[in-house]
Amino acid sequence: MxxxxxxxxxxxxxxxxxxxxxxxxxxxxxxxxxxxxxxxxxxxxxxxxxPRHAIAMHGAAALPADFTHMPYANPDAPKGGRLVQGILGTFDSLNPLIVRGLAVQQVRGFVVESLMARGHDEAFTLYGLLAQHVETDDSRSYVTFHLDPKARFSDGRPVLAEDVLFSWALLRDKGRPNHRQYYAKVARAEATDTRTVRFDLAGANDRELPLILGLMPVLPRHAVDVATFEETSMTAPVGSGPYRITAVKPGASVTLIRNPDYWGRDLPVNRGLWNFDEIRLDFYREANGAFEAFKRGLYDFRVETEPLRWHDGYDFAAARSGEVIRDSIKTGMPQPAEFLVFNTRRPVFADVRVRQALTLLFDFEWINRNYFFGLYGRTASFFAGSVLSAYGRAANDRERELLKPYLARMPPDILDGSYRLPVTDGSGRDRATLRGALKLLSEAGYELDGTVLRHRSTRIPLTFEILVTTRDQERIALAYQRDLKRAGIEASVRAIDAVQFDQRRLAFDFEMLQNRWDQSLSPGNEQSFYWGSEAAGIQGTRNYMGARDPAIDVLIAALLEAREHTDFVPAVRALDRTLMSGFYGIPLFNVQEQWIARWNRIERPDATALTGYLPETWWQRPDAQPK
Structure with missing residues (x-):
């Protein structure tokens, strides 16, 4: 029956x-x-x-269907005023959805919306935005989005199912590598009526895919030229978001004006957000010049990433008087980690023993004390400071099961959690780490020839170039250059501007450079973009090190298939353990707080989201006048 x-x-x-x-x-x-x-x-x-109002990667959404606003937003925040944001770099495109050019990333969110919006107090939960409701089955073999009948693009045209299908196909075929990779997993897409879209995910075996599709940017079919979509353009895009681009000075600034007819202004996910009438993005080509502009009040806030500057650079009149406020924000996220990345596509870094030896030669203790006032911590983990980190933890039974085909090449100390990064005496001349590095280099075929380290068979010296773009990157590279010289290794340091740096990083045209990866508490498909074997051969991905390891691919698949947190955590830890074993980069430091400086004309809610600061929740003090 x-x-x-x-x-x-x-x-x-x-x-x-x-x-x-x-x-x-x-x-x-x-x-x-x-x-x-x-x-x-x-x-x-x-x-x-x-149909439901939200979808969570694991478990249920924290907020009920009748929630009124996000807990980190002030629903009574006043509207009006202007926010000026300073950005280091430049731009030559207003389309952040293609590979070509240097785009204004803020177009996503401010101008172009997604089907659903992130809940920033949860690991990975989406709430209704353009899509009023979402539905899927227990196995997530399909996902259906029901569009809000009120949804409109800024030109007044309704957002329809045909726009969603158009966007999906366009980005699958012509978008950035991550979009092409994710959206190609869809077996079939169809509009079941004018405001309902169903994606058949049969065979994808990817439980995150419904959420990835929920974050898909939706473009107006009637206002996009498919033939020229992949070309850089300074034409302001038509979107459904809260702002419209009204002025562009190429390479210098972009001005966005809040759309008074924004369709979604009263949605619970938007109450207390998008409070400024005007947002201006000012671009600076050089870091010190950008900081001097902030001190003069030319822009309203900055995210500080340099401990030296945070420690003693804010001793100027406005900061002393309280006109400039400094916020140190603790988040619930994995700590962002900086690495000196080895490009393993280059023969000089092909041997993992060489990479391990070069890691030993980095004197973190000397650099942290002399340059950063001891403000930084350090771990080898790519998910540092969170439950997802494998550093200092022994692999449990579930991890060992996942790693079973690859255990033979897993270093025992990384597997049992006893591995620690080397700790030097901080003198800049630590002998123990030098001896350990030379031993590994000898095993890899290198020997000292006087003061030069050469390969025994080819007699080629071990040399490479470190690419830098900021003064602090240069200081770290020069200190490391000194440490390498003690081992007979000649490293050159090349400083280039931010634009060239980005271009060479995206094209994998480097031997070593500094990079930062930010992780969430719900890592998913983006991990393939960071470390997957396929991504290693696609320019524009973030697999800068060129990792090609079947173990990494298998573990990413395992974390995507996990339904419960008890299966998910071991899969991520096993991935972390495998990345550590590859010695793909030299861990520099962990940023344990977010450092935000803002002029007091800008106010923010008392509550902070799990993810940290969110400028879209800020507002201008009613009695303040923007500069």
Whole structure:
């Protein structure tokens, strides 16, 4: 009888499940199945068929369907005023969805919206935005988005299912590598009515994919030229977001004006957000010049990343008087980690023993004390300071099961959690680490020839170039250059501007450079973009080190397939352990707080999101006048 019921269900046209009578059909099916004895099947179908206001990667959303605003937003925040943001770098495009050019990234969110919006107090949960409701089944073999009838683009045209399907196909075929990779997993996409889109995910085996699709930017079909989409452009895009671009000075500034007719201003996810009438993005080509501009009040806030500057650089009149406020924000996220990255595509770094030896030669203790006032911490983990980190933790049974095919090449101390980064005496001349590094280099085929380290067979000296773009990067590289010289290794340091640095990093045109990876508490598909074997051969991805390891690919798949947190955490730790074992980069330091400086004309909510600072929740003090 249950089988007969299933056949009946399969015979119902798909559109009927999404039309005006869908609740009656669902209710009848569920009652029929329950009476027929298929209680489990009934529960699964009913749960899958019910549209919901949110979707979480693991478990349920924290906020109920009737929530009024995000807990980190002030729903009574005053509207008006202007926010000026200083950005280091430049731009030659207003399209952040393509590989070409240096784009203004703020176009995403401010101008172009997604189907759903992140809840920043949760690991990975999405709430309705353009899509009023979302539905999926327990196995996440499909996802359906129901668009809000009020949703409009800035030109007044409605956001329809055809726009969603257009955006999906366009970004799958012509978008950035991550979009092409994710959206190609969709087996089939269809509009079941003018405001409902269903994505069939059969065979993807990716439980995160419904959320990835929920974050898909939606572009207006009527206002995008497919033929020229991949070309850089200074034409302001049409979006459905809270702002419109009204003025552009190429390479210098972009001005956005809040759309008074913004369709989503009263949505719970937006209450207390997007408070400024005007946002101006000012671009600076040099870090010290950007800081001097902030001191003069030419822009309103800056995210400080340099401990030296945070420690003693804010001793100027406005900071002493309280006109400039400094916020140190503790987040609940994995600590962002900086690495000196080895480009393993280059033969000089092909041997893991060489990379391990070069890690030993980096004197973190000397640099931290002399340059950073001891403000930094350090771990080898790519998920430092969180439950996802494998550093200092022994692999449990589930991890060992996942790693079983690769255990033979896993260093025992990384597997049992006893591995620690080397700690020097801080003198800049530590003998123990030098001896350990030379031993590893000897095993890799190198020997000292006087004061030069050469390969025994080729007699080629071990040399490489470190690419830098800021003064602090240069200081770290020069200190490391000194340490390497003690081992007979000649490293050159090349300083270039931020634009060239980005271009060479994206093209993998370097031997070593400094990079930072920011992680979430719900790592997912982006991990393939960071470390996956396929990404290693695609310019524009963040696999800067060129990792090509089947173990990494298997573990990324495992974390994507995990349904429960108890399966998810071991998969991420096993990935972390594998990355540490590859010695793909030299850990520099962990940023344990967010350092934000702002002029007091800008105010922020008392509550801070799990992810940290969110300028979209800020507002201008009503009695303040923007400069």
């Amino acid at each position: 249950v089988k007969a019921a299933v056949k009946k269900i399969e015979s119902i046209p798909r559109a009927a499940w999404h039309g005006s009578g869908r609740r009656h059909i669902r209710a009848a099916v569920c009652v029929f199945l329950a009476l027929a004895g298929g209680l489990a099947l009934a529960a699964g179908i009913c749960r899958a068929a019910e």
